[in-house]
Amino acid sequence: MLPDSITPRGAVANTKQMETRLQESVAPRQSFVDLNRWMERYQRADPQAPTALVVALSPPLLRFFRSQVASREQADDLLQETWLRIHRVRHTYRPGEPVLPWVYAIARRVRIDGYRRTRRITMHETAMDVLPERSAPVGPGNSLPAFDTLVAALPEGQREVVTMLKVGGLSLDEVARATSSTVGAVKQKAHRAYEKLRKLLEIHPEGGLREEVNELP
Amino acid sequence: MNCRDVDHALIESENPLTAPLSVQAQEHLMSCDRCRQLIRTLEVSHSAEGPSPVLLHQLERSLTEDLRPVRPLAPQRYLLAAFASIYVLIVAFGAYRMGAFAISVMSTLQAVATMCALAASSAVLTYSLVQQMVPGSRHRIPPHYVPAAVMISLVSVMAGVFHFQHEQNFWRQGWSCLRAGVPLGLLAALPFWLLLRRGAVLAPRIAGAAAGLLAGLVGTSALEIHCPILDAWHILTWHLGVALLGAVVGFAAGFAGEMATRSAQMAHH
Numbered sequence: 242m243l244p245d246s247i248t249p250r251g252a253v254a255n256t257k258q259m260e261t262r263l264q265e266s267v268a269p270r271q272s273f274v275d276l277n278r279w280m281e282r283y284q285r286a287d288p289q290a291p292t293a294l295v296v297a298l299s300p301p302l303l304r305f306f307r308s309q310v311a312s313r314e315q316a317d318d319l320l321q322e323t324w325l326r327i328h329r330v331r332h333t334y335r336p337g338e339p340v341l342p343w344v345y346a347i348a349r350r351v352r353i354d355g356y357r358r359t360r361r362i363t364m365h366e367t368a369m370d371v372l373p374e375r376s377a378p379v380g381p382g383n384s385l386p387a388f389d390t391l392v393a394a395l396p397e398g399q400r401e402v403v404t405m406l407k408v409g410g411l412s413l414d415e416v417a418r419a420t421s422s423t424v425g426a427v428k429q430k431a432h433r434a435y436e437k438l439r440k441l442l443e444i445h446p447e448g449g450l451r452e453e454v455n456e457l458p
Numbered sequence: 459m460n461c462r463d464v465d466h467a468l469i470e471s472e473n474p475l476t477a478p479l480s481v482q483a484q485e486h487l488m489s490c491d492r493c494r495q496l497i498r499t500l501e502v503s504h505s506a507e508g509p510s511p512v513l514l515h516q517l518e519r520s521l522t523e524d525l526r527p528v529r530p531l532a533p534q535r536y537l538l539a540a541f542a543s544i545y546v547l548i549v550a551f552g553a554y555r556m557g558a559f560a561i562s563v564m565s566t567l568q569a570v571a572t573m574c575a576l577a578a579s580s581a582v583l584t585y586s587l588v589q590q591m592v593p594g595s596r597h598r599i600p601p602h603y604v605p606a607a608v609m610i611s612l613v614s615v616m617a618g619v620f621h622f623q624h625e626q627n628f629w630r631q632g633w634s635c636l637r638a639g640v641p642l643g644l645l646a647a648l649p650f651w652l653l654l655r656r657g658a659v660l661a662p663r664i665a666g667a668a669a670g671l672l673a674g675l676v677g678t679s680a681l682e683i684h685c686p687i688l689d690a691w692h693i694l695t696w697h698l699g700v701a702l703l704g705a706v707v708g709f710a711a712g713f714a715g716e717m718a719t720r721s722a723q724m725a726h727h
Contacts, residue, residue: 284528291521299517300508317513322723324517330658332528333592342594350593350660358724388499406469407500413469418594421601421661428469435465435496442495 276340284331295324302348304408308389309352309400315359323351341411342418349401349419392434394441399434402427459486464493468500531657534588541584544649545676552642552680559686568619568688575615576679579608583672587650590665591657605667605705612698620690632696635685639677639700647673647704662712662719670708674701 276297283290302323306316326347334343388407392400398420405411405419413431417424459482467483487494531537561569586604589595599607625631650669659665677700685697 284530286525286527288522288525291525292518295514295517295521299514303509317509320509320513321517324521326658328521328524330593333531333658335533335592336530338592339594343592344594346593346660347658354720354723358720391499414596415594418596421590421597423597423600426600431469432462432465435468438499439461439492439496442499443492 277337280331280334280340280343281336284334284336298344299324301409302344305345305348305404306352308392308404308408309356309397315355319348319351319355322355323348326351339415339418341409342415345405345409345411345415345419346421391438391441395434395437399430399437402430403434403438406431459483461486461490461493464490464496468497531592537588537591537653537656538584540653541587541650541672542580544646544653545580545584545672545679548642548646548676549679549683552638552677553683556638556680556684558683560681560683560688563686563688571615571619572682575612576675576682579612580672580675580679583608583668583675587654587665587668587672590659590661590668591654593658593660601661601668602664605664605671608671609698609702609705612701613694616693616698617690620688620693622691623689625687625689625692628692631687632692632699635681635687635692635696636700638684639674639681639697640703641677642680643673643677643700643704646676647708662716663709664712666712666715667705667709670711671701671705673708674704677701677704 276294279290279293279297283294299320303316303320306319307313323344327344330347334340392403395403401420402416405416406413411419413424413427416422416427420427464483464486467480487497532540564572582599582604586597586599586601589597590601647670650673654665654669678697681697681700682693685692687693
């Protein structure tokens with residue numbers, strides 16, 4: 242049985258339909274239930290499989306990149322790069338194994354490579370003018386700082402774990418697999434991240450977090 | 459229940475996005491402003507903008523255009539068997555060519571400890587390499603610790619079972635051991651690399667160091683069977699030196715591969 246939020250390619254008739262499906266497929270884990278079956282069909286070159294996988298996995302992957310890198314353009318680039326790599330190494334997915342750790346392990350590597358590439362480019366560039374600071378966005382419907390702004394203050398390892406758990410919807414074991422780590426190490430990182438997030442929220446419960454973010458130990 | 463227990467409940471929940479918190483955690487939330495804010499912030503993360511429909515359409519099209527059936531990677535046990543066969547065959551070949559003089563001069567304890575340590579180290583490295591070939595595999599030991607852990611264990615075992623003596627011709631005899639061990643390592647490195655290429659290694663430097671160390675251990679194992687010098691300094695420097703050299707060369711090869719890929723990507727961008 243296919244997930245409701247994933248329909249065959251023929252049904253992707255117009256962008257409005259796609260947008261609606263996107264809204265539905267953001268994060269809820271139920272939509273990941275049949276990913277294994279879609280991956281197997283992808284390996285067998287079923288033309289419907291890429292559509293199903295892209296629609297189901299791209300929103301959480303984009304959110305993962307958005308919480309790790311600054312701009313939307315970079316996140317879009319990383320998303321495209323991730324899908325290209327997924328396509329290239331799709332034979333390494335083992336049928337029956339969970340899809341999410343496989344996908345996120347690749348996405349994580351793409352992000353690391355992207356970060357190193359950006360760093361190399363910026364090292365050779367000279368800033369001509371002071372760039373305007375990004376304003377700290379506020380979460381919709383409340384006065385709290387947005388999730389991305391908050392997690393940006395966390396060390397890389399903790400940020401990765403929190404994003405995978407809370408945006409990607411991965412379980413502890415899946416995060417451990419995706420980060421080539423152990424469940425114990427993931428738990429420890431998550432605990433430390435939540436402690437730090439609480440401290441951040443305590444400092445500025447009404448937003449305006451930017452100045453304080455880098456001052457925390 | 460305190461804040462730490464709420465963290466625990468958040469982390470341990472089977473389904474991190476949709477599972478409701480326990481009654482105790484919810485009671486704590488009623489009285490704790492800090493936890494309430496944390497939960498609200500984390501909940502907000504679920505409702506964010508997604509990729510543009512244009513981008514999704516592009517992605518779908520590019521994947522569908524180049525869609526061909528692929529054969530999934532061989533099961534783990536076949537890959538393990540392939541690595542083990544290459545290892546055993548080349549060690550046997552080396553021992554056959556050079557002669558097994560060390561076995562007759564070693565004590566039973568030394569022979570058993572050395573062979574067991576080498577076999578265990580090779581098994582751990584092989585398992586780690588096979589796991590690294592498939593992204594998202596479960597690692598009992600994080601792969602970046604494995605080469606260092608293997609080297610430390612081997613040094614400890616060798617230093618424990620062999621005596622430190624003053625050896626004459628330390629450099630000359632060492633050089634001949636190095637010259638005998640390195641070609642065997644190189645001989646093993648090629649099929650190991652061909653096997654690794656079948657998978658999708660995400661961290662080439664770590665995988666390179668592990669594969670290089672495994673190839674080096676082929677040379678070390680052959681030397682342990684062949685070389686009758688039982689001085690601990692000789693074994694640690696020259697026999698394990700072959701393994702260490704393999705790890706360093708493998709790391710460098712992985713690094714070079716990573717840089718080449720990155721340069722190609724930068725040119726593409």
